[in-house]
Amino acid sequence: MPEPYKRSRSLRRLQVKVPGGRISLHYRNRKPGKAECSNCSAVLKGVPRERSLKMHNMPKTKKRPQRPYGGNLCSRCMRSLIVGKARS
């Protein structure tokens, strides 16, 4: 019987091919959810889905698109926001 923490589904399972050729089960921490637009809740592109340690070591330019509201709003919402400001 595997240990209790391995029996719960809090860890994700990876099938890894070991050097001997056998396939073994490895347990990893789950990744966070996909980043979403705060206005329309569409999935944001260009925002990586990694655990905090990897995100820490990543350069800032790889973590979000380089435009105003990048990483918070999708490009459509950002565009409509700017256009609205310009017209008002």
Added chain:
Amino acid sequence: MIEVGRLCIKIAGRDAGLKCVIVDVLDDKFVLIDGETRRRKCNILHLEPLKETIKIKKNASHESIKKEFETLGLKVMETKPKPKTDRPRKKRKTSEQLRTRKEEKKKLRDLFTRKKEEKVEEKVKENEGGSLEEKAGLVEEKKKTESKKDKKKDSKKEVKTVKKE
């Protein structure tokens, strides 16, 4: 709406939300812009035209646009020009260069061979000078060390005194 001198706001890319002016209309899709944004070609769909216009000539220089923008109270983005660098190309060496290189190599070779020879000679001299005495001393020491391990220094002195006598 799209004409030379029209003020616009860029709504796409890293310069989004910045004001710019149309400098040239390239075709029915693209225009050349300058101002708070970089001076660059831009799609019309990525621009939101404003009501205001500026009096500038077609293909006006960056400096003239800077002056116009300063009157409006806006800053202009300054881009650093890239330093011109030549493409790295391999040059063939002339015969003279090759000759000098060969000579230098020869000199170096001679130096190393000389040093090696000198070292060998020194070693030979060292081995020759006082080698017999040392060997004799060592032999005697060994014999004495076996018998008296505690008093090594004394044994050496004794050996020397024995020789003198």
